Amino acid sequence: MTVTDPLELLDIAGLLSDEERQIQETVARFVADRVRPHVADWFEAGTFPRELALELGKLGVLGMHLDGYGCAGTSAVAYGLACLELEAGDSGLRSFVSVQGSLAMFSIWKYGSEQQKLEWLPRMAAGEAIGCFGLTEPDFGSDPANMRTRAVRDGDDWILTGTKMWITNGSIADIATVWAQTEDGVRGFLVPKGTPGFTTRTIKQKLSLRASITGELILDEVRLPDSARLPGARSLGAPLSCLNEARFGIIFGATGAGRDCLRTALDYANTRVQFDRPIAAFQLTQEKLANMAVDLNTAALLAVHLGRLKDAGTLKPHQVSVGKLNNVRKALAIARECRTILGASGVTLEYSPLRHANNLESVLTYEGTSEIHTLVIGQALTGHPAYR
Structure with a gap:
């Protein structure tokens, strides 16, 4: 016997349900048709086509493991198998889906208000809005507890100041989940693109994840209403x-x-x-x-x-x-x-x-x-x- 797929060696597919295999095959076909013919060029050019977001939304993989708000509510294994096929195409593709669904969307789904969920999750699931997740800073990666980004109350508003670094989707995102220190500990805030004082910069000359957009988030006294705060997020x-x-x-x-x-x-x-x-x-x-x-x-x-x-x-x-x-x-x-x-x-x-x-x-x-x-x-x- 000669195996045609390395994972046939131990019959990994035999561990999966029919639905899980169908989801995996669907994503594999998308990668074969839409990604493989072009990914080498994207990698060489250092770009990620924004139109892929809408295609991935139509495929149903953005936030696919979440329930409601336009999300499919699949099993964790099904989501994992989708990630397997996406990263078989390129890590940048899986990173986009992962940051969109498991970081940006999950932070809103898990800790956001009902208004925030209704405003953002359906559009993000469809790929109409792109999200990013601002936690890592230039001087604090493995030690986020000492982050320098601060959020200070000013009446009914918050003033955010700081810098986030190595943020996937950072410079193309429509909405950023930004984490900041407050007097009461770490809190999360939703910062829409175009908010005064909020700017982004694309990181160039990367030798890795070139088919992915990586950015820096700069917050210079960004004023946000309290409704931008994720009410369920109360600590690191x-x-x-x-x-x-x-x-x-x-x-x-x-x-x-x-x-x-x-x-x-x-x-x-x-x-x-x-x-x-x-x-x-x-x-x-x-x-x-x-x-x-x-x-x-x-x-x-x-x-x-x-x-x-x-x-x-x-x-x-x-x-x-x-x-x-x-x-x-x-x-x-x-x-x-x-x-x-x-x-x-x-x-x-x-x-x-x-x-x-x-x-x-x-x-x-x-x-x-x-x-x-x-x-x-x-x-x-x-x-x-x-x-x-």
Whole structure:
């Protein structure tokens, strides 16, 4: 037997329901038709076509795991499988969907007022409005508790001052969820594009996530009414809970990137002839392929297991850290190893592994660095927080 998909090795599809497989296949077709023919050009140009937002909205993946307000209300596993297929196309595509649905939309869905939900969620689910999530700052990434962005009461209003950095969708967003320190702790605010004092800047010269827009948010005494505050967000736990939502998608997404790399390397190894044989027939190449397939399939098993826990309502933050740390690390190693099978051809955008490897360098760092997730797991094992 010869498998046509690396994940057939352990029959991962056999763990899924018919509905989950149908959702995965639908997203895979979209990626094949709309993304793969163009993504190398987007990556080279450093752009993300804004019209994709409307297409992704029509596909139904924006906030698909949320209930109501135009959202599909799918299972966590179904959402994860969509992320797998999106990141098989490119991490930038999955990042857009993840930030839109699991950060910007989730923050409104979980902590917003009914008025805020009705105003923004249907448009965001349709891709008519783009959101971003402003937590990270130039000097505070892993330590958001010490953020410098401040929100001060001024009568019935709030005055926000500060800077947010490395914000996906930042300079194209219609609405930003911005987190700030107040006298009563961290609070979240919705800042619409065009608000006086609110400006954005696109970050250029990136070597990673080039098919994704990354920006800086600058808040210079931005005045907002109290109705812009997310009333349900009353501590740093609110933005951290949003991050856990997005990290869950990464667990599946990284697996998709790894699968795309391994598929590419398998196809190449079976057609590239050296010494009168395809290089897939040599032991050293088969060892690489076998080791990568084992790592990829165990990552997929972990993703599905954590998805089932999330659907059951029992998934814990340290378990998300296990999934994010393991699956991104494994996917990055697979991408690098696949590039070696491709030889010199692997350094061009004709083939995906090095593009995925570049992207995964960012995925390894954002939404919790590998070091931070290691310490989260260490605390779960020992009971001792080692962050300081």
